[in-house]
Amino acid sequence: MQAIIILLVFTFMARASNNMIQTTVPLIAREYFNSTEAEVGLLSSIISVSLFIATMWVNARLDSAKRRILFEASTLLYFLTFLIYPFVNYIGLWLTSIAVGFLLGIIMPNVATASSIIGRDQETRERVIALYTFALSLSLTIGPVIESIILRYFTLRDVFLFFSVFSAIMILLSPKLPFPAEKPGRVKFKLSSIWGRASFRVAIYNNAMYSLPFAMLTAFGGIYAIEYFHANNSLVYLLFSAFFTTSFATRLYISVRPIRDVKYASLSMSMLTIVGLVIMTISPNIYLYAISLAILGVPHGLTYPLSLIVISRDSKDDERNLMNSAFSSIMTIIGILSPIALGVSAELMGLRYMTIIVEASVVAFTWLLYRSLRELNPKASLVKNTPNLIR
Template identity: 90%
Template sequence: MWTVIILLAFTFMARASNNMIQTTVPLIAREYFNATEAEIGLLSSVISVSSFIATMWVNARLDSVKRRILFEASTLLYFLIFIIYPFVNYIGLWLTSVAVGFLLGIIMPNVATSSSIIGKDQGTRERVIALYTFALSLSLTIGPIIESIILRYFTLRDAFLFFSVFSAVMVALSPKLPFPAEKPGGVRFKLSSIWGKASFRIAIYNNAMYSLPFAMLTAFGGIYAIEYFHADNSLVYLLFAAFFTTSFATRLYISIRPIRDVKYASISMSILTIVGMVVMTLSPNMYAYAVALAILGIPHGLTYPLSLIVISRDSRDDERNIMNSAFSSIMTIIGILSPIALGISAELLGLRYMTIIVEASVVFFTWLLYRSLRELNPNVLLAKNTPNLAR
């Protein structure tokens, strides 16, 4: 029980502070250094690229002993960066952003791996995974509220000092997180062999299927509401509340009633994504648009935990880090490319027709997902005797 509590506390602190950096660094670049839109976009991409390098080429190639040392050292350096951020100049802002991206590329995949090895049976492990993703959602809800209160009385730079408390807690908890047992030097990263697993491809297709809709909502969802329904800024945030509320509720539900049937959950997620996108495209008014966002929140809450569960069911403890690292790396690449593709589509076709492109991508990845589901081991596809907190 204490291990689960430590995991959830660490997850909350890590994701809340991570989100704070991602949303505050662009504002500092604009307010303090008069950065252009292109520079701000590149700065955000630098964090993602640095994270990808750390996950793909460092974390995935280390055995458990070396990875734990690097993990604990990364949390300490992560804390120090929060102390440094308020005092950096423009060049320092770029350097610290590269560093923080690298550190998060070490920290976050290991937390995901820890969530998938707690518990003596698979059912318990899947419930912990659901609780882990629930903590992620909770941090994205509470973190911005905390920062909003801080910014009423302090500057953007000062906010980093307040959030350094979060990273300090991470330093204290990092030695207590479980790591899978591996033979030193016995782990080798081979993407070709990992891709041969149907479970890994399903995890990728699940997230790829939802990556464009989510990128569209975060980058253009508010602009869409303003342009087509004349919403004001206050109403835009209220609309996003509908999206995150259903996402949050979905993760809470699967924490209580864990996912048993991977095929049913995957196909349901795909159908809900397509329905939500169609409702958005055809929305005649603000109310229909809000319904579309609420529908799309359900697969958002399901996508990531489902992918982790599939990987967990079809991998040994000593394989888990490699698969999670490869999974995180590929998702980072998709996360970098998606906004670029959407921006080009919106520029050429307009926002409403851009949604049709997104729907086509959902259908394409659903087809790939269905093909891989047919190859999945029946024991992985359907969990037996999965425990249930509702009983």
């Protein structure tokens, strides 16, 4: 129980502070430095590039003991970035964001791996995974509300000082987070062999399907609300709360009733994403826009736990870090390209018509997801004697 509590508290602090950076840095770039949409997209991509390098070329190639040392050091450096952000100039904003991306590339994959090794049986581990993703959503629900309150009295730059408390708690908890025991000589990063598993491809396509919608919301969701509906900064973060509240509720539900049928849940998630994006595109006012965000929160709540669960069902403990690192690396590549593509599209077509491109990407990845689901091992797809999430 202690290991679970440590995992959940650490997860909450890491994701709340990480999300604050993802949503606040674009606004600082826009409001303080008059950045264009393309520059905002590139800035978000630079963070992802740095995260990718850390995840694929560092984290995936270290054994458990060395990863733990680097992990604990990264939490300390991560804390220091929150003390730097309030005082940066334009160049400093980019350099600090690059550093943050690298540190998160060390921190977050190890937290995901920890969530999948707590528990003696598969059903218990899947409940812990669901609780882990529940903590992610809880942080994304409460974090924007906290930031909205702070912004009533302080500036965007000041927010980083308040959230430095979150990163300080991470330093205290980092030595107690569980790491997997690995066999000597097992650390080998071979993406070709991992890609051959249908379960891994399902995990990738699940997340890839939702990558552009989520990149659009984090990088341009606030700007969209400000430009089209004249929302202020405080209201922007309340809108994010609508999105993350439904995500939170979804993950709370699957922590009580674990996902049984991965195929059914994955395709249902894709359909909800398309519906939410269509409503966003046609929304004439901020109220319908808020409804679209709430709908999109449901697949956001399902995407990540579905991917982790299908990986955990089809891998051993000493393979888990490699699988999670490969998964994170590929998703980071998509995360690098997504904001750039969205930024260019926003400049050429406008923010509203940019959503059409996002809808097309969802349809394309849903087709790839469907093809991989047909090849999925029954062990990874369906668990017997477990309450069904959707049916």
